[in-house]
Structure formats: C-alpha cells, structure tokens
Amino acid sequence: DTEVTQTPKHLVMGMTNKKSLKCEQHMGHRAMYWYKQKAKKPPELMFVYSYEKLSINESVPSRFSPECPNSSLLNLHLHALQPEDSALYLCASSQPGTGKSPLHFGNGTRLTVT
Amino acid sequence: QQQVKQSPQSLIVQKGGIPIINCAYENTAFDYFPWYQQFPGKGPALLIAIRPDVSEKKEGRFTISFNKSAKQFSLHIMDSQPGDSATYFCPYNQGGKLIFGQGTELSVKP
Numbered sequence: 001d002t003e004v005t006q007t008p009k010h011l012v013m014g015m016t017n018k019k020s021l022k023c024e025q026h027m028g029h030r031a032m033y034w035y036k037q038k039a040k041k042p043p044e045l046m047f048v049y050s051y052e053k054l055s056i057n058e059s060v061p062s063r064f065s066p067e068c069p070n071s072s073l074l075n076l077h078l079h080a081l082q083p084e085d086s087a088l089y090l091c092a093s094s095q096p097g098t099g100k101s102p103l104h105f106g107n108g109t110r111l112t113v114t
Numbered sequence: 115q116q117q118v119k120q121s122p123q124s125l126i127v128q129k130g131g132i133p134i135i136n137c138a139y140e141n142t143a144f145d146y147f148p149w150y151q152q153f154p155g156k157g158p159a160l161l162i163a164i165r166p167d168v169s170e171k172k173e174g175r176f177t178i179s180f181n182k183s184a185k186q187f188s189l190h191i192m193d194s195q196p197g198d199s200a201t202y203f204c205p206y207n208q209g210g211k212l213i214f215g216q217g218t219e220l221s222v223k224p
Contacts, residue, residue: 004157033212042203042214043158056211090157099207100146105157 003027004106006091012112015081021109023074023091031096032074033103034066037088049074050096081113117141117213118206124219127194135189135218137204149178149189150203152217158203162189194222 004025013019023032031050035043048056049068063085065077074091088108095101117140127133137147145166150158164171164178164187171178175192191198199222205214 040219042217045211045213048210050210058211092157096210099210099212100163102148102160102163103158103212105159107155107157 004091004093004104006089006106006109008109009107010110010112012114013078013081014114015083017081018077018079020078021076021089021091021111023076023106024072025093025104026072027093027104028071029093029095029104030071031094031101032068033092033094034074034076035090035092035105037090037108043090047076078111081111083113086111086113117144117208118204118215120204120215120218122218123216124221126221126223128223129195131194131222133191133194133198133220133222135202135204135220136186137188137215138184138186139206140185141206144206146207147178147180147187148205149176150205150214152201152203154200158214161202191220194220196222196224198222 007022033048034046037043045058046060047066052068063080067075090105090108092103092105094103119138121136125133148163149161151161152158162173162176169180177190180187201217201219203214203217205212
C-alpha cells in the first residue's frame with residue numbers, strides 16, 4: 001500500500017460531466033503534484049502546489065482545475081473533458097524546496113472519457 | 115530540450131541476467147540523480163538515488179554507477195528476477211519540476 005491515497009481508482013465520465021479526483025497524504029509533505037500518464041508514456045507534470053499554493057501550472061487546459069484545500073488534500077476538478085484526456089492521473093507529494101526530496105506517488109485514477 | 119536521454123527503450127533478459135540501463139545527461143549542474151521504478155497499474159516509486167560526488171551506490175541487487183567524464187549514469191540489476199519486470203525512469207529536476215523521460219521497459223523472463 002502507498003502512503004498517498006487516490007480516489008476513485010477508476011472513473012468513466014461523459015464529455016459533459018463534472019467530476020473530481022481526490023488525493024490524500026499524511027506524511028506531512030507540503031508539496032503536492034498532479035501528473036498525467038498515457039499508456040506506454042512517461043508521467044507528465046500538470047500542476048505543483050507548494051504550501052497549499054499553486055506554484056506551477058504546465059499550461060494545462062482550463063477544463064482541469066486543481067484545488068488544495070489543506071496540506072493533506074489535493075483535488076483535481078474535471079469539466080467538459082475530451083476523449084484524449086483519458087489517462088492515468090497520478091498524485092504525488094514531497095517536501096518542497098531543493099528537488100532532492102523524493103516524490104511519493106499514489107497508484108493513480110484511471111480515467112476514461114466517453 | 116531533453117536534458118537526460120535514457121537507453122535502451124526496452125530490454126528483455128533471462129532470469130539471473132544483469133540488465134543495464136543508461137542515462138546520459140546534458141546539464142552538469144544536476145546534483146541529484148534519482149531512479150524510479152513503476153510496475154503496471156501502479157505509481158512510480160523511488161528505487162535508488164545518487165549524488166554526483168559518489169561514483170557508485172548499491173541497494174540490495176540494484177547498483178547505480180556514475181561516470182562524470184562520460185556524463186552518464188547506469189543502473190545495474192544483479193541476479194534479475196521476473197518480479198523486477200517494470201519500467202525504470204531516471205527523471206531530472208528542472209526548476210522544482212521532476213521531469214520524466216521515456217523510461218526503459220524491462221522484462222525478465224523466467
């Protein structure tokens with residue numbers, strides 16, 4: 001079991017739906033991340049939160065809306081997605097700062113957009 | 115611009131073999147080199163990491179060696195097992211962002 005918990009594990013949604021992905025960690029980490037991973041491809045960074053503030057947005061379309069309600073929780077709100085957004089969405093956490101703190105990943109949410 | 119190039123893209127070895135995965139880097143300012151292992155259907159997990167002032171680091175059957183003059187570091191897996199079948203990544207840090215390259219898909223046959 002990982003120390004980063006993501007829910008749901010699987011999600012199927014239509015292009016007009018609104019849904020949210022959730023991520024929780026209790027390791028005291030103050031940096032949290034969203035990555036997107038397509039099949040047979042590497043994880044691609046989407047967003048970085050540091051001390052609950054959005055610090056990096058990798059030019060992600062506005063149909064993806066991140067939220068960090070507190071230091072343990074990270075959400076990704078989804079609206080009007082396209083079929084090409086189908087992917088594994090990974091959440092990770094770490095200590096912020098130097099880049100030498102390892103990222104702890106959850107096992108992801110497998111999203112299918114129909 | 116890709117700052118770390120990983121090879122090979124895929125690798126098949128027999129059980130007990132020693133697969134070697136290489137990462138060649140461009141930026142000499144990197145000061146931390148992590149390797150992540152990802153099993154199918156799971157998130158990546160830190161496997162081992164090395165600093166450039168250390169030429170080799172071993173954790174169990176996994177060894178990283180660092181060749182600064184060649185700007186390359188390599189992961190060796192001793193006595194590989196089918197359970198080592200996974201994708202291995204050598205990401206790099208760029209301005210607070212951990213960037214993953216293409217990875218190496220390793221298959222260890224029984």
